[in-house]
Amino acid sequence: MTIEEIIDAQMSAFDNRNINNMMPLFSDNIRIINFNDNSIAIDGIKECEKMFITLFENSPNLRAEIIKTIHFDNKVIVHEYIYGRNGSNERTEQVVIFEIKDQKISRMDLIK
Template identity: 30%
Template structure:
C-alpha cells in the first residue's frame, strides 16, 4: 500500500470507528467536498467538515463504510463505497474521488447514483 492509499484507508478506518478528531486529522484546513459532475461545493473548510461529521457520528452508532473497489492513481484514490447505518438513510452508494496534497486530503468529489 502506498502512502496516498494508506492515508485514505486510515481516514476510512477513523470514519468507521466514528473517531472525529482522528478522521479530521487526514484533511487539509481548506478541504473542499464537491458533488460530481460540476463544481457544486457541499462542504468548504475543516470546521464545516467537523460540524457535518460530528452530527453524523453522534447520530449514527452503526455507521459503516465498505469499499467495493479502489483505484489508486497518482495523488488520487477512487473508492466505490457502500455506507450503511447512517441516520435517516438505509444505504448510500457513491464513488468518492479523494485528491491529496502534501500528505492530506485536499478535496473529495462524490459521484452519486442517478435515482429515477
C-alpha cells in the same frame, strides 16, 4: 504516510466514528464537492469537522464497505456502500474521489 495509508486511516476513522483520528488527515482548505453539479458542499476544515460530528452523532451504526479502490497519481477513487447513515437501515452506494496534497486530503468529490 503514503496515499494508501492516508485513505486507509480515513476509512478506519470513519467506520469507528472517530473524529479525533479523522480530522488531522484533512487539509485546512478541504473542499467536498457534489460531483453531479460541481457545487461545493463543504468549504474548509471547520465545516468538514462539523459535518462529520453531526453525521457520527446521528449514525450509531455507520460503516462503509469498500467495493473497489483505484489509485491514480495523487487521487484515490473509492467505490463503496454506506450503511447506517443518519440511522437509516438502507444501503447507499457512492463513489468518492479523494485528492491528496502535502499528505492531507485536500478535496473529495462525491458521486451518489
